[in-house]
Amino acid sequence: MTDHSAATGGDMSGRTGHRVQLPRGTDPQDVLAMVRNVRPSAQLGADGAIDCGDGARLVPDPSPRGAGRWTLDTPREREDPMPEGMTDSHGYGRAFPDGAPFGAERRALDLAWSLGRRLHGAVVTDDGSRLEPHPFHVRDLTVVSPHVLAPESFAQLLAPLEPEAELDEVPEDVPRSGYSATIPLDEGGHIGVRVTRSSRPTALAELSWLDDAVDYELVHVPADEAEDAVEAPDVETAERWSQAYRRIGLIAGLLTETVGGYIVDLEGFLVDPGHLA
Numbered sequence: 034m035t036d037h038s039a040a041t042g043g044d045m046s047g048r049t050g051h052r053v054q055l056p057r058g059t060d061p062q063d064v065l066a067m068v069r070n071v072r073p074s075a076q077l078g079a080d081g082a083i084d085c086g087d088g089a090r091l092v093p094d095p096s097p098r099g100a101g102r103w104t105l106d107t108p109r110e111r112e113d114p115m116p117e118g119m120t121d122s123h124g125y126g127r128a129f130p131d132g133a134p135f136g137a138e139r140r141a142l143d144l145a146w147s148l149g150r151r152l153h154g155a156v157v158t159d160d161g162s163r164l165e166p167h168p169f170h171v172r173d174l175t176v177v178s179p180h181v182l183a184p185e186s187f188a189q190l191l192a193p194l195e196p197e198a199e200l201d202e203v204p205e206d207v208p209r210s211g212y213s214a215t216i217p218l219d220e221g222g223h224i225g226v227r228v229t230r231s232s233r234p235t236a237l238a239e240l241s242w243l244d245d246a247v248d249y250e251l252v253h254v255p256a257d258e259a260e261d262a263v264e265a266p267d268v269e270t271a272e273r274w275s276q277a278y279r280r281i282g283l284i285a286g287l288l289t290e291t292v293g294g295y296i297v298d299l300e301g302f303l304v305d306p307g308h309l310a
Contacts, residue, residue, distance in 0.1 A: 047108070047109040048106060048107065048108055048109055049107060049138070049159045050104045050105060050106050050159060051104070051105040051107070051142060051145060051157065051159055052102065052103070052104055052105070052156065052157040053091065053102070053103040053104070053105055053145045053148060053149065053154065053155075053156055054101065054102055054149075054154050054156070054157060055101040055103070055148065055149070055152045055153075055154035056101050056152065056153055056154060057100040057101045058100075059100075059101045059152055059154070061081065063152070064083065064091065064148065064152070065077055065083055067147075067151060067152070067302055068083055068091070068144065068148075069236075070235065070236040070297075070301060070302045070303055071144070071147075071235055071300070071301045071302065072085050072086050072087075072144070073235060073236075073238065074086055080092075081093045081095075085141065085144065087137045087141065088107065088108045088137050089107040089108070089137065089140075089141035089144075090105075090106045091103045091104070091105055091106075091145075092106055105141055105142070105145045105156075107137060107138050107141040107142070108136070108137045108138055108141075109138055109159075110135050110136040110137060110138045111129070111132035111133065111134060112132055112134075112135040113132060113133075114126070114129070114130055114131060114132055114133065115133055120262050120263065120264065121262055121264065122261060122263065122264055123142075123143070123164065123166070123264070124162075124264040125142075125164075127162065127264065128158045128162035128164060129158070129160075129162075142156070147166075147300050147302065149164065149165065149166050150167070150168060150170055150171065151168075151298075151302060153168060165265075167265070167271060167274070169275050169277075169278045171298055171299045171300060172253040172274055172277050172278040172281060172299075173250070173251060173252045173299040174251045174282065174297070174298055174299075174304060175232075175234070175248050175249065175250045175251065175296070175297050175298075175299075176248070176249040176285050176288040176289055176292070176294050176295070176296055177231055177234060177237055177243075177246050177247075177248055177249075177294050177297060178246060178247055178249065178288065178292040178293055178294030179245065179246055179247075179292075179293060179294065180247070180292040180293060180294075181247040181292075182228070182291075182292060184200055184228075187200075187212075187214070187226075187228065188214070190287065190288075190291060191284065194283060194284060194287060195216045195280070195284070197217055198215070198216045198226075199214060199215055200212065200213075201213045201214060201215055210229055210230055211227065211228045211229035211230070211247075212227075212228050213225065213226060213227045213228065214226040216280070218273075218276075218277065220256070220276075221255070221256030222253070222254050222255040222256040222257075222273075222277075223254050224252065224280060224281060224284075225250075225251075225252040226249065226250065226251055226284070227248070227249075227250040227252070228247060228248070228250075229247070229248055229250070230246075230247060230248070231243060231246035231247060231248045233246075234297045234301050235301055236295075236297055236302065237295055237297070237303075246294070249285075249288050249292075251281045251284055251285060253274075253277040253278070253281060255273065255277075282309030283309070285304075285309060286306045286309050289306050296309075
């Protein structure tokens with residue numbers, strides 16, 4: 034078991050700050066809205082800082098050149114370094130060679146990394162390492178809808194867009210609460226579609242119909258699943274990710290037009306259908 038107090042030099046009450054660098058035109062209200070997707074109790078203070086809960090705050094840079102820049106003020110909690118040779122999509126092993134964040138700091142840093150991914154920004158850690166998420170690191174989307182399509186109706190809806198899609202066969206003696214389909218990709222891998230009872234995303238918790246909602250989960254499964262742990266994809270990998278996200282986005286848009294509902298990404302953030310084209 035990791036000795037967290039030893040890994041942090043015994044100072045479990047210490048704090049640290051990481052910088053979040055977003056495009057200069059980013060509206061602070063958009064940042065607040067995104068944070069509230071996953072932390073609904075987040076509060077905006079009189080000084081413009083966002084209290085994210087869990088001991089973390091996003092503090093805007095008030096300087097003339099500070100547009101889009103925030104400081105993530107968070108508890109400092111570190112554990113043992115990642116094993117040598119291990120890669121991770123967020124780049125934490127590279128950025129924190131002496132001990133990776135865990136607990137409240139890890140959760141706060143994950144939130145900052147996600148803001149960078151969704152808003153085309155970056156995070157600069159307390160020791161100056163730059164984390165710049167690729168916008169298509171997360172490609173999976175879920176349409177949360179009050180209406181469920183029968184498998185045959187779903188197949189008919191999908192056919193003009195994805196003619197090679199096939200409903201997955203399930204043995205008659207296997208109980209199921211939904212159905213699934215597979216869409217093969219030319220470059221290998223596939224897009225999996227699962228239709229099942231909703232997982233009730235935090236961002237949609239106030240919807241009156243959420244108890245009876247259905248999830249249409251759209252998942253990119255690459256031929257080499259190890260590439261999901263790549264921090265900085267090469268050109269070919271980035272293109273595969275982009276194409277997979279485009280196809281998933283087209284399906285998600287078609288579903289929302291047909292059955293209504295909302296789109297959330299794998300990390301629980303709402304996605305505007307207009308941004309998927």
